[in-house]
Amino acid sequence: MKDLGPLKYFLGIEVACSSAGLFLCQRKYTLDIVSEAGLLGAKPSGSPIEQNHKLGLANGALLTDPEAYRRLVGRLIYLSVTRPDLAYSLHILSQFMQAPRIEHWEAALRVVRYLKGTPGQGILLHSDCDLTLQGWCDSDWAACPLTRRSLTGWLVFLGKSLVSWKTKKQHTVSRSSAEAEYRSMAAITCELKWLKGLLLSLGVNHPKSIDLFCDSELALHIAKNPVFHERTKHIEIDCHFVRDAITEGLITPGHVSTFLQLADIFTKALGKTQFDVLLSKLGIHDPHAPT
Structure with missing residues (x-):
C-alpha cells in the first residue's frame, strides 16, 4: 500500500479541500464531453432541457448512428455523480437508448451546451x-x-x-x-x-x-x-x-x-429562472464562474 497524499483526483472526480469543506466536481471530464461533441464554440444553454418538451412523443427520423447517442448519454450519466442538475434530463434521455430519434439527439446536445456554460459546477460538502x-x-x-x-x-x-x-x-x-x-x-x-x-x-x-x-x-x-x-x-x-x-x-x-x-x-423541466433559484438552494456551486 502507498500513501498517495491528499485526494485530488479520482476516476474523473476532482476534489478540492479547504476550511469550508470538500468540493467535488468533474470539470475536466465535462470539458472532454463538450470537446468530443464538437461544441466548444457553441453558445451555452441556460438549462439542460427545454421546458414543456415532448420528447416522449417524438416521431422524427431515427438516428443513423444510435451508438453515438448511447455513448454520449452514457458519459453524461456518469457525470451526474456530481451534477444533480442533470438528473431529470438524463432520466428522459436514457429512455430512448434503443431507438433514438433526431429530437432526442438534439436534446442530448442541448445538455452538452448547458455543460459548456457550467463546466466547473459541483457539490460542496460543508465542514460545519x-x-x-x-x-x-x-x-x-x-x-x-x-x-x-x-x-x-x-x-x-x-x-x-x-x-x-x-x-x-x-x-x-x-x-x-x-x-x-x-x-x-x-x-x-x-x-x-x-x-x-x-x-x-x-x-x-x-x-x-x-x-x-x-x-x-x-x-x-x-x-x-x-x-x-x-x-x-x-x-x-x-x-x-x-x-x-x-x-x-x-x-x-x-x-x-x-x-x-x-x-x-x-421531476419537471423548469424555466431558467426557477431552475437557477432551486439549484442555488441545493448548495450547488461553481467556483470557476466569474463573479
Missing part, C-alpha cells in the same frame, strides 16, 4: 455539518405520455450538504396525484432508513426523527391517518411502510409550499 438528515420528495403525476406512470423525485441533505438524490419513474400507474406523492414518500423513506443505518455503522447516532417535506397535503393526511378507507386500499403496503416509519419516530412529515419544493428540479 450537524450530521442531521433532511428529506424532500415530490412527484409529477402521470408524467410519461406513453405509459402514464408518474415520476418520483427526492433529495436528502446531511446538514447543509446534498448527499443523495434520485429521479425515477414509478413502477405502477397511480390513480391520483395524492397516490403518486405518497409513493414518493415511501421511496425516500427507504433511502432515509438506509442512510440512518449507514451513519450508525460509521459511529454517528441520529436520535432525532428526520424531517421529510412534501407539498401534497392529501398525501400527508394519508400518512398520518391510521384509518384505511376504500380509496387507499390499493396503496396499503406503502401506507403501512410510511406509517410504521412515523410511529417509530424515523420521520416527521411536514408540508411545504409547491413554490418552495426543492425536489421540483428532479
